[in-house]
Amino acid sequence: MTTIAPEEFNTLLELLKKRPIEVYYERKNSGVGRSLPFGIMNRRNFGLGRSRNNKRYPEHYAEILRLAELMKPDFKWTTLMLNDNYKSLPHRDKNNDGISCIVGFGDYNDGEINVEGKKYDIKYKPLHMMAGEQTHFTEHWTGSRYSLVLFRIKFNKVTKEKYGQMGFKELDDLLGSYTD
Numbered sequence: 001m002t003t004i005a006p007e008e009f010n011t012l013l014e015l016l017k018k019r020p021i022e023v024y025y026e027r028k029n030s031g032v033g034r035s036l037p038f039g040i041m042n043r044r045n046f047g048l049g050r051s052r053n054n055k056r057y058p059e060h061y062a063e064i065l066r067l068a069e070l071m072k073p074d075f076k077w078t079t080l081m082l083n084d085n086y087k088s089l090p091h092r093d094k095n096n097d098g099i100s101c102i103v104g105f106g107d108y109n110d111g112e113i114n115v116e117g118k119k120y121d122i123k124y125k126p127l128h129m130m131a132g133e134q135t136h137f138t139e140h141w142t143g144s145r146y147s148l149v150l151f152r153i154k155f156n157k158v159t160k161e162k163y164g165q166m167g168f169k170e171l172d173d174l175l176g177s178y179t180d
Contacts, residue, residue: 004070004124009105009146012063016146021057021084034084038064041079042095042153051079068150071126073101077150085145088138090114093131093151100131100151111141122147 021036037051038061054061064080075098093100102113104122112119113127115136120127129136131151138145 002072002126004067004103004105004126006105006124008067008070009124012060012067013106013146015060015063016084019057019060021060021082033086035086036082037079038082039077039079040153048153064148067103067148071101071103071148071150073099073126073150074128075099075101075152077101078153079151081147081149081151083147083149086138086147088136090135090137092133092135095154096132097152097154098130098132099128100149101126101128102131102147102149103127104145104147106144106146108141108143108145110139111143111145112139113137114139 021034023034036053036057038053038057039051040048041051042048060082064082068077068080102122103124103126104111104113105124108123111123113122113129113136114120115127115129116134119139131149132154
């Protein structure tokens, strides 16, 4: 497992102190808390699009993209979740396609991710998992715990129908640069 030097997260931690992220109410299956999506996502009534958080938090987003490179994912991701002391309930991410990668950072103790009954220490150690197929949740922790999750959204039936009519057959056909 790759370990990322803790100091690599200092800029993002400073940004989070200056401008904390908001509570995200859309994650009904895994709990409610300070957790925001960035990148590309399925937006309920609009189809695929860029998260408005890319522009609402431009400094956070730029730093998250830099950290994503250090996480060395071995898959093409579309979306990032930034979690701030987010205690997830047991869940599966039904809208994720394939592998997800999560890393924890901050001044905390414990707070492993429990995947199918096995605990993994993700503090500065990116973990690849099948979040759409494996039940997972956050163990108890003390301190300030943040996490960053990279994943690929599913090209679901509604999206396939909408964009298929325009000649797009796969999600990759629609993806541009992460910084758009």
